[in-house]
Amino acid sequence: MTQLNNAVVKKSEAESGQGAFLRAPMSIPASDVSETGEAYLLHLDMPGAQKEAISVTVVDGMLVVRAPMTPIHGEGAAVLYREIRTGAYERRFTLGEGIDRNNVDARYENGVLALRLLKSEASKPKEIVIR
């Protein structure tokens, strides 16, 4: 439980609704987070983002993922029905102490952004040898 509290999962200000209405239309990517001995793995659904336009930054202990959403309808098209949100993707995760902030690996494939955050040496599980 301690590990979970220390870790990456925390709802952002935007998710709880505060401040969300002050910004441009925004979509919060659905995310899966899991943990192994060495790393935290984050998968964010971001269909229609462009790899070059996705930004992943660490600011003040927060991991911030942002990407503009590409317009999906051609110019002059009349939209008859709309469920897909427009604007930008944004999601924030609070990083715990046990994460190596300089070691974040990001891949974007099939509309999913996969992030791998390595744990810092001190926070990896260690087996203690019984003598």
Place this chain on the structure above:
Amino acid sequence: MLVRFEEHQSFDPLIGQLLGFGRDVDSLYDSSFESPAVEDAAFAPHLDVSENKEEVVVVAELPGVKKEEVKISLEKGVLTIKGKREEDTTSGDARGLLREQRRGKFARMVRLPYEVDAAKVSAELSDGLLRIVLPKAEAARAHEITVR
């Protein structure tokens, strides 16, 4: 609440033709909106429908879905998108902390607003967006009438 497409036989050019969508605008916000159109599906992907002079374009969100896993069919003016998203991307020793992504079987049906030329339908899956282009049948296209 599951809204079946049989209930939408009547044609309303703006909203009535679409599945999982009741007759009034209020239903945009009720739970039927999220219901899978097919009963054994775990979820129904979100989609947009647009048109231009020549074609109807349906765009569906399918993040994490491989193109081999998508089946599209067209029958009696109803477009069906079906498939499966892999259950889990994490390896065996990973422990789940948060799970929001919709996985498993998906299905969605859309009643098309125009008659289309089924032989010329094309589809492309890129960056998690499925784009289906359905050329309108000749009879459904707008024709300009010259006044003599």
